[in-house]
Amino acid sequence: MLDRPQGRAVRAVTRPRRMRGFTLIEAVVVVAIMGIMLAVGLPSMSDWLLGRxxxxxxxxxxxxxxxxxxxxxxxxxxxxxxxxxxxxxxxMDWRVDICFPTSGVPCNGDAGTWSSATADADGDPDPDQVFRSIGRSAEAMPGARDLSLAVSPSGATEVYFTPLGWVDTTVAPRLARIDLAPSLTRAHAFAPLAVVLTLAGIAAVCDPAAAAHDVRGCPP
Known part of the structure; x- marks a missing residue:
């Protein structure tokens, strides 16, 4: 019997493995599956974004x-x-103005001197807290193709508050509600919403379709 040479390791002979890639059929199947997932997922994502x-x-x-x-x-x-x-x-953009009534001239509608974006209201008893009108733009909101907006009562664009924060019911028509719903082309994209203003001056975002006893429902 012949002895193996000392100090020499025996190496196992291995064959290199062939790298296996995608076949054309497999690639087509993957692309098809991705297309189906995108077709199903994109509308849902679009509706979710519009709802937000x-x-x-x-x-x-x-x-x-x-x-x-x-x-x-x-x-x-x-x-x-x-x-x-x-x-x-x-x-609809919004703007907040203030007015201080004077003798015989109430702050009612166009009566009285109201603040503006460039001038404070006359008669402010505290000159250290000068207030000029504050406005916010709705330009970032979706357009008419996606979102519809309606005010109640129809055509109302103003609401007045007393110094106690209550709605001034002597001025009419007074804005009491704003409804937001998907447009006809985006029907069922999201559940309609409403912003309802109570006579106490508290505004709540609510679900107009919810039952009266539901906490998500709109105030009467």
């Missing part, structure tokens, strides 16, 4: 109501929220 934008729009108007009320209380003044149409998308 609608909710942001509702909060946008809720913030306007809240600012008008809080400003009246903070300045012990009358205030108003005024809606104006945005030329870019047809939605």
């Amino acid at each position: 934008k609608a909710l942001a729009a509702a909060v946008f108007y809720q913030d306007g109501f809240a600012l008008a009320r809080n400003t009246a209380i903070a300045h012990n003044s009358h205030s108003r929220l005024v809606l104006t149409e945005n030329a870019a998308n047809g939605k």
